[in-house]
Amino acid sequence: MPAYEFALQHPGRTCGVVCLGIPFNPAPISFDAIMPEGFYILRWREPGRAEADFGRFDVRRVVRTIYVLFAGAEIPIAKEGQEIMDLADLSTPLPEWFTEEDLDAYAKLYEKSGFGYPLKMPYRSMHKLPNRLDAKFQVPVFMVMGEKDYAFKFPGFETAMRGGVMDNFMPDLKITYIPEGSHFVQEQLPEQVNDLLLGFLRDHPSAA
Structure with a gap:
């Protein structure tokens, strides 16, 4: 989340954004409305x-x-x-x-x-996160997501991810799903994640 916010506030100081498991959310989520009290x-x-x-x-x-x-x-x-x-x-x-x-x-x-x-x-x-409904990222964004991440069980999460919601805010976006990856995909499969990150940097030399 800090990386997304930094890229939006300081595009001239940002060459690219890489995120592991946390998608960009343009507005704070009201979990009270969609999740039980024990969440x-x-x-x-x-x-x-x-x-x-x-x-x-x-x-x-x-x-x-x-x-x-x-x-x-x-x-x-x-x-x-x-x-x-x-x-x-x-x-x-x-x-x-x-x-x-x-x-x-x-x-x-x-x-x-x-x-x-x-x-x-x-x-x-x-609750302090600003609304970014008009966000438009000016740099390439790469996201790595484990398909076994519990976040896919959040109401509407998978539909949003698979439906390309983030594309509306990120003209240059790539998402890679790792089939066996969990919420800790970078610790679970470090070599695979490192290879993906290095590949992104090779494809975007200005982000290296």
């Missing part, structure tokens, strides 16, 4: 809600649960009486491409930084 974005945008939920566990357990949930093909939605961290436990295996060593490294980083900024951006800042 993770609705929960995490509420000040203190995620902090209390995460605070029940150590940092490693929180990071582990996030990777288990968000690497899946289903939208994380808590039922009444549940919090998001209750949707997976230690019996649920990590994604096969995410090792215990990866988890240790990530946990150490979050032990230093905490989760404050990841909650603020984007979950508690979405």
Whole structure:
């Protein structure tokens, strides 16, 4: 989202935009109207809600649960009486491409930084995004999207993506779908994603 906004505000300082998994959205989405109360974005945008939920566990357990949930093909939605961290436990295996060593490294980083900024951006800042209904990107845009990304379960998401909605704002747009890719496609299939990004840069030398 920051890359899209930067490209629109500073086209003269932008050679191209590459995005992994997050499409351009010209107007803030009202998730209250389309998703149940237990939807993770609705929960995490509420000040203190995620902090209390995460605070029940150590940092490693929180990071582990996030990777288990968000690497899946289903939208994380808590039922009444549940919090998001209750949707997976230690019996649920990590994604096969995410090792215990990866988890240790990530946990150490979050032990230093905490989760404050990841909650603020984007979950508690979405309502501040401006309307960009008249947006017109002046640079090439490349998007890589995993077809197993849970985002495809959002109401209207797949129709919009497959229907070419982004083309209305991006005259020079390319989207590549990776069949087995999850929401963490760049971590799951790094060599394939790197090859795609390098290919985009080769095809657009000014963006390199």
